[in-house]
Amino acid sequence: MTNIKLSLRSVSLSVALVFSLNAFANKDKNTNELNESLTIGIEKSLPLTQGVDGLYRNDGVAAVISEPNFIISNKINGKTENNKNDFILIAKEYLRSNAAKFGLNQNAIENLALQFVRTDKEFSVVRFIQQVHNIPVYGSSIAVTVNNKGRVTFVASNTVTGNLEEHKVLLDSLTSFSQEQALKIALNYLRIEATKFTKANYVIFKDTQNNVHEAWHFKVIPAKGNGDWDILIDSAQGNILRAENKIRNYSATAKVYKTDPLSTVKLKYGDAGFADNIDNPKSSNSSQQPKDTPELSKARTLVTLPDVTFINNNYSLTSKYAVCDDFESPNDNACPVQTANLFDFDRTNKYFDAVNVFYHIDNYLRYVNETLNVSVMPYQYKGGVHYDPHGLGGDDNSHYSESSGKLAFGQGGVDDAEDLMVVIHELGHGIHDWLTHGNSENDAENGLGEGTGDYLAAGYVRDIPENLWKPTDPKYNWVMRWDGHNPFWPGRVSNWHIGRKYPQDVIHTGDNHASGQYWSSCNLVARDKIGGQAMDKVFLSGLSKTVESTNQVGAAQAIINAAKDLKYSNDQIKGIAYAYNTVCSYNVKIPITDPEE
Known part of the structure; x- marks a missing residue:
């Protein structure tokens, strides 16, 4: 050789x-x-121990520091809020002062490579990775959150410890x-x-x-x-x-309307006119051909697409937030390009799925970026989120790909692209990945990624006026109401926390979708407590502070700390704490507002 x-x-x-x-x-x-x-060589998620200032691994190394108590006030005086160099300097100085806490020596700190700086209005997250002889160390993220007063407010870490420098001879060979x-x-x-x-x-x-x-x-x-x-x-x-x-995926099927067809009339799958194939409403054969009905056709809502592309006298589904793109099998050219500016198709037309996905991705990212003022877009490419309305070879599944930053939706059973909760769930995987710049968590024990997708999807549908289910209705808590909860698959719920405690009832399910239901449920309790927009903003802001090893408790701590960074009121912080510590059992530390800030 x-x-x-x-x-x-x-x-x-x-x-x-x-x-x-x-x-x-x-x-x-x-x-x-x-x-x-x-699958081989996957490290198991180990339990963390609560310390005075955060969560620690069993080797004594910090994984989450929720109370860093570190400030360099003369570096940022409120006049240089967007100077990334100041945030980098402060983050590096904090790590120098606390190297031992993260299992590193000073040489390792000096060799850290800057990976990315995410700047929001009230704070910035500075991400580093370890290096040895200018070679990156796999899985070694450190994310330091610095607010605009120069205070380090949160740190998440997945440092790789040990004297890696001893391998210098090997590295030079x-x-x-x-x-x-x-x-x-x-x-x-x-x-x-x-x-x-x-x-x-x-x-x-x-x-x-x-x-x-x-x-x-x-x-x-x-x-x-x-x-x-x-x-x-x-x-x-x-x-x-x-x-x-x-791959970020789940086994499901879907149809997309402004909400789902069932929620507009408070019916269930299989009721008259409401089945994928009305001739076989109880069939679980995911390969059967869909059929339209007057009821399903009536469930469609006329909406505005505020941003599409018009080139050479043709309209196409491309906006600053969403791009229809045929990149997976069956490669059926399901992205419409047409001279008319009205995209009007029934659910058996191959273009229907593309229009539904486009509307919901564009609408949701517009909400996140423009209403919540949380900047999040793919880092893998420029422009809107690329999605294939008919992917995965037509299987009964959908996924988000971390490598490509793209979404694809299968067609088995109910077409996945027809259920807005499936669309936003998969988009949620992308948002989680983009917020953390490739350092999101979704293991089988904690299911943070799956729970994040379910939280965003459930919150989104609850805010849509056409959704007629009320909190007193059992189906209010159903996730994927049209794609799931039918003969094809049982769906999930958003009140899974009831009768369960973290970690004993959550981390040993063996299924990240099941474990993630606790995460989504607990955050939806907080959303009900402080309001949708307030919770969505702090949820995403807090999630941006995490790394690939952050578990549900660490992410909850990041979110409640972000509430302080965003200057939320004491009542709002107490509302989040009520959800996390009283209704659920995360037992996070409640940050105290600093009078100086």
Whole structure:
């Protein structure tokens, strides 16, 4: 095997390519079983212990600091609120002063690489990653929140500890496997014949046994099938160190109207006129062909699309917030381009799904960015969110891809694109990813990502006047009311916290969708307490402070701390605390408003 000398300072590469090779795909395996069999080297989410100032790992290293009590008041005096360099300086100085708390020495602090600075009106989040000899350390995020008075108000950390510098000799040696060779190993392992997206980076990786490796880190989206793989290959030995499918998906079906067809008339799936195929209303066959009915047609609402594209005398579904894009199988060109400015299709027309998704993504991101004043858009590309209304090969599923930053919706059962709660749930995965710049959490124990999607979706539909369900109605708490709660799948609920406590009833479900219901339910209690817009704003602002290892308690602490940063009233903060600590069992620390601020 040929040895290749690496230029370690410039090994990061991002390319779009199609890479063909012979693979040994086991076509007969169930997709979930295949994902499970290929998953390797995933670190388990460990319990955190409440300390005086935050949450700590079992090795004594801080994971969340909710009361940093650190300020450099002469660096920001209120006149340089948008100077990112000031926030970076303060964040770095805080980490220098508290290096031991995060299991790092001063040399490690000085070698931190700036990843991203997110600036909001009242505070900024400065993100760093660790480096060793200018090589990034995999999974080593530190997010420091600094308010406009120069005070550090919150820190979330996933530091990789140990004396990584001891591996200097290894790092300076020749590697046995080039990037191209390592990619072949990765694709063979994943049974992938061709890719539509590949991104490569050279990293330092500390495995679950605390062994340190140099590795090729690939993000791979297969050209066929469903997946968004994050995989690491040992550059010296060529073995698989870690593999995880990071696709943001759920098993469901959907139809999209301004709300869902059932909520406008307070009926359930299967009632007269309200089924995917009225000839077989009790069928669970997700491959059956949908049929329209007078009732479903009447449920459509005429809405305004405030921003579309008009080029060469044609209107298309492209705005500053949403872009219809046919990038997944079945590649049926379901994005309409037409001379008329009225997009009027029944639900059996292939263009109907595209229009529904476009309306809800555009409407929701307009609400987040312009009403809430929380800036959030994809970092993977410029412009609106790309979505495919008919993706996943027509399967009964939908997903958000972290690598590409795009959404896709399946057509099995009720078309997923027809249920606004499915649309906003998947968009919620994207928002979570974009707020944290690629450092969102969604493991099977905490399900923060799934719960975030459900929270945003449930809050959105509750605010729509056409939704006639009231809090006293059981169906008020149904999530995916049209796509789920039917013969295809049972759906989820937004009052799952009742009779349950965190963590004992939440983190051992084995299903991030189930665990996430606690997170969504508790935050919806807070939303009812302080109001929709107030809670949505602080929820998203707090979420922006988190890293990939932040659990539900850490995220709850980030949110209630953000309420202080955003200068929420004591009553509002107490309302959030009531939801988190009385109705639910997060037991977060309640921040006290500083009179100086």
